[in-house]
Structures are given as C-alpha cells and as structure tokens.
Amino acid sequence: MSETPETSVDLSDAELLDQTATAVRAAGSALHQRFGGVVPYTNFDDLMRALAANDDAVLDILRPRLARLRPQAGWVGDELDGGALPPGEWWVVDPAEGNVNHLHALHDWAVTATLVRENKPVLAVVHLPLTGETYSALAGAGAHVDGRPLSVSATADLGLSIVATSQARPDEDDDVVRRIGSSITAMLFDALVVRTSVPATLHLANVAAGRLDAFWQFAGARADLLPGALLVTEAGGRITDAQGNPWSPHSESFLATAPGVHAEAVATLSR
Template identity: 75%
Template structure:
C-alpha cells in the first residue's frame, strides 16, 4: 500500500484507507438493497419529462441512503453533484458517486446496472466500490492495494492478440454531440474489422469490471463523465491493466476519452482507434 493510501485525515476514526474502503462497501450495499427493491416491471414513460422524473426518483432513493452514510465516513470530503461532469477537481477529497449506473436499464427491467462510490484525493482515485445488487457481487479497488471481487483478487486477461479479443464500448450519454457520435460509430467499424467480437451497451462500468476480471480484453469510450469511468478505471489499473486515453496518453479526470485494456492488446487497440 502506498504512503498516500496509508495516510488519512485525523478528522476520521479510520487508521487506513483500507478501513475506510470496508465501511464504504457497507454503505454502498445498503443503498443497493433499496435500488434492488425498486427493480421489476418496466417503468413506462411518454415524455422526456416523465423519463427524467423516473430517473431522478431512482437516484434520490439511493442517495437518501448513501449520501449521509458517506458524509459520516468522511465529513471533510466534498461531493460531486452531477454525474456527467468532467474535468479536474479542486484540491482535497471528493466523493464521486453514481447512484444508479445504468439507470435507463433499471427502468427497462434490464439487469445491467450498479451503485458506485469513489473517493478521490487531490485528483487521484483512492478507493472505489461497485455493487451489483441483482447478483450481490461487489467489486472493490484500493490505490496500491489491488482490485477484488467479493474479496478475491482480480486480474486482467493475458490476451496478446486483438484479433482474438472481446472488446466493448458504451454510449456516454443520449444527447451526445454529433461529432462524437460519428467518432464512436467509426471506431466501432474499425474494431469490427480488427477484434474478434465487439460488445456495445451501457453502462460503461459493467464493461470495465469485466475488463478488470479478465472476461473481456479492452473497453473504450469517447466523452463521458467522471462517475461512469472512474470506478472501473481504478479497478482495471489495480487488476494489472493499462488505462489511457484513446490515443494512448495517460488518462486523467480531464481526458476526453478512455481506453482500459489488458497490457497485451493495449497498443493494438490504440492503433485501431487512431485510424
């Protein structure tokens, strides 16, 4: 564990970030249980206003549980209020939370959704929790401490041939700029030529945990916010993967794209995305 990970503020009772991670898991699982209770029938909506209301109702049900618990764990940490915001944060600690990652899927009775919480310290992720209430699985990562699924270590795949790889991408948001939409479409076409299988679905986090677990070999996304990329990026990095932007440059909170891949296919994936 790094020196940064060992040191925590005297304002909290935790002696290490590992202790804080354990308590964050409890908080996220409690919020996930509430979301699980809301899952079942397809939620019908006729207008965008009705859709936004249904999304907000899910978010609020989770945040009513999660926000006060995280605030109690880390009183000095501030809160990133909008899940689609991007860019660097001011110095200090921040909770970056996606109360329902894959909210539209939840409304449509599809199983790909999660609750995530990530603590960032001076623009570096310290710890993350990704909980999938339907399966009960919890993915965790601690900076310098590895990535785990329900306590078992995670490792990215050893694949070294993009032509034998399963890769994935995600739609960052429904109302994305047309230039980015066309870039996404072009990248999918190139990957359909170079990779074995291309998976295309939301949300990003579900793909990223699969990269961390070695189930798929690479994930890329253009645009997007902090909350839908950061948890999985830390998981992949701590599982031994490479995280960069789509051009292979170091990934930061201010990056305009993300690529998370097994080391053996990272360079080839960059080359495909750069065509």
C-alpha cells in the same frame, strides 16, 4: 463487518474501503427493491422524473453514510460532470449506474462510490444488487470481487479479443457520435467480438476480471469512468486515452485494456 459506518476521519484507507462497501450495499438494497417491470414514460420529463426517483432512493441512504465516514470530503452532485475536481477529497457517486437499464427491467446496473483525493481515485466500490457482487479497489492494494483478487486478461492478440464500448450520454454532439460509429467499425474489422451497451462501469469491471480484453469510450463523466479505471489499474490493466496518451478526467477519450492488446487497440482507434 459493521452495518453502521463509523464516524471518523482517522480510518485507514483499507478500513474506509470496507465501510464504504457496507454503505453502498445498504443503498443498493433500496434500488433492488424498486426493480421489476418496465417503468413507462411518454416524454423526456417523465423519463427524468423516473431516473431521479431511483437516484433519490439510493442517495437518501448513501449520502449521509458517506458524509459520516468522511465529513471533510466534498460531494459531486452530478454524475454526468467531467473534468478535474478542486483540491482535497471528493466523493464521486453514481447512485444508479445504468439507471435507464433499471427502468427497462434490464439487469445491467449498479451503485458506485469512489473517493478521489487530489484528483486521483483512492478507493472504489461497485455493487451489483441483483447478483450481490461487490467489486472494490484500493490504490496500491489490488482489485477484488467479494474478496477474490481480480486480474486482467493475458490475451496478446486483438484479433482474439472481446472488446466493448459505451455511449457516455444520450445527448452527445455530432462529432462524438461519428467517432463512436467509426471506432466500432474499426474494431469490428480488428477484434473478435465487439459489445456495445451501457453502462461503462460494468464493462470496466469485466476488463478487470479478465472477461473482456478492452473497453473504450469517447467523452464521459467522472462517475462512469473513475471507479472502473481504478479497478482495471489495480487488476494489472492499462488506462490511457484512445491515442495511448495518459488519461485524466479532462481527456476526450478513454481506453482500458489488458496490457497485451493495448498497442493494437490504440492503433485501431487511431485510424
């Protein structure tokens, strides 16, 4: 596997996925080197500077590599942005997915890159530098972790399911906060175990791998949902909004499940 991305707009999508994974792993090593003790901050500005320093360390490596791979593709600069993208190809990147966990010396963080073509994810890479695992998905060609195929759970009973949710951002409005709280309460009644933590992408990787049976979130950004949505879809899972309608980046909710528990999950979240 080449360590230097090729400069070509003519790579097949499979070749592009391979080169993207190489670039993401290289950038992830920079974030790994910055991981250690808890990073202190005493106010919001300090926190923002610490988060930005992590992002910059990754983007200094990742952005030029991806731009070289796909010079014509646009770049989404804010990982918290949502909604549809303009026509064409776009790189949707989260340089430190779970960045706040990284600052708190927690292990749940990753580097992600997704190529979106005409508002549909074509390929996605999620790299976990601490474990060395690389999750990848190519539209129509399946989802894998380090070359091994992923498949969602065969569970068909929500009452036997481990489910998860995540807070999309720290400054959610009051209505979203209330929806999150009521949905967790509903799932505590109907599911076996409910996990609540950030980031969304790692929960979605676990759904794709069959370790979790469902994940839902209210609101959310492209960067924290698109890579995981492609992983789950290509692993055989279902992606809708919380009411069971087709999901898009415009949607106000998101649901990813093993097929056998989708209807029950929708019923629970629709109460």
